[in-house]
Amino acid sequence: MIRFTRVSKSYPKTGTAVHDVSLQVNKGEFVFLTGASGAGKSTLLKMIYMEERPTTGEVRVAGTSSVTAKATDVAKLRRKLGIVFQDFRLLEHRTIEQNVGFALEVIGAPDSVIGGKVARVLTQVGLAAKGRALPRELSGGEQQRAAIARALVNDPFALIADEPTGNLDDRATRGIFQLLREINAQGTSIIMATHNLELIRRNEFRTVEMARGQVVFDSAEPSLPGTRTP
């Protein structure tokens, strides 16, 4: 479970990025996080995997509190989360298998375990035949599938996706979204930041909209002040 309690985040130079946000994401939920650029979506996501800590308030993720977590606690938390970005963030000189296995390598998993797990997730994301390819040999959609495979290989309880379809064409977007739905159907929570209103309209998932660092709409709480249809 992920819970934000009266969370604000401000930076000395750019001012307030997130202001007084309280939010809860339950196990197995699919949540769209939307809003204009600079609305605070990415900052909110970064606070989930604790790359950023709130200036005030508390973020609690699977029992880890942003107030008390040490660096090792954050590292352990991230092993329970999957994180996906718009720009894929794959290592260019490593094959797709090695990129996916990298997430297991760095947490000290034995080689005997890595091979099996990598093969399983590559099959899950539809890249079983592309394991030996280098990222540059794949299309954008395939690269994002590889990034999702890397995020999934540790069996995370939640997948944090920051604009995962932002660099993709419509067809690849549909493919990636379908993949995320399937992952969610297996019980993994998904929090996906997106600008794609069409995608949001076509799917009946919880939608949280942000503007100027605040939550202005949450379909799970229609009574929220300022609520409007996104």
Added chain:
Amino acid sequence: MSRAFRDVLDDVRRTPLLSALSVTTIAFSLFALGLFGLVALNIRQALEKLEDRVEIRAFVAAGTAPEDVGQAASDVASFPEVQSARIVTQEMALKRAQSELGEFRDVFEGAVLPGSIDVQLKPGQRDPATVKRVAERMKTFSFVDDVRYGEEWIEKLYRLRNIAGISGLALGLAFAIVSVIIIGATIRMAVLARSKEISIMRLVGATDSYIRRPFLLEGFAKGVMGGLLALVLTWIAQTLINRYVIETIFFTPRVALLGLLFGALIGLLGSAISVGRHLRRV
């Protein structure tokens, strides 16, 4: 650790030029340190040779019974600071003067020189204060006319030794700091070349110590390789100096090994600083 080792090899394979540049840079900074060390070692050796010549000479009054002089010499020899006490009779003193000042041999014809007790001090006991203390004790023998030990010369020698020691330490420290900075900069290049990898490592839950490991190993290996190369260069330089300039001594195997360890240590330190700074920033 095997993964860290594999990472280092991968890194060297991917960026051979950068790795070679790092090792060469480290080697040249350690070479500068090695040359300085060689100079310091030889100055120290020369000063030690001079120190061996520190001697206290207590002149014995004419007519003193040889038994008294013998007894006094054995008393002096038992002083904790004293290495040896030798009796020089009047005849021996004359012969010595004639052989040391051969050109003025004739001047000594028929001369009478006083006998003496010549005292050598133990190494480490040849500082001006100790020499003076022993000399003062020797003056207390009733038959001792005068005690000479080249007070001014010893003080100059010690001042020179202290200056050499302090400037050696300061310059050595400065070279070591420069080496650490250079090694830090070369490792920093390696860190920056892998910054994307480091950020992904962090995102997927690698601890900072896991991220640091290959860089520390790399710094250590580069320090050792640079140290080895520097040692070879220093040896070549010393051989050339010996052949064309002046006879010098080289480091003992133990000191050479210490130099290598020092290279490894500054490699580690440079890496630790660079990676630490990077991890704090990202």
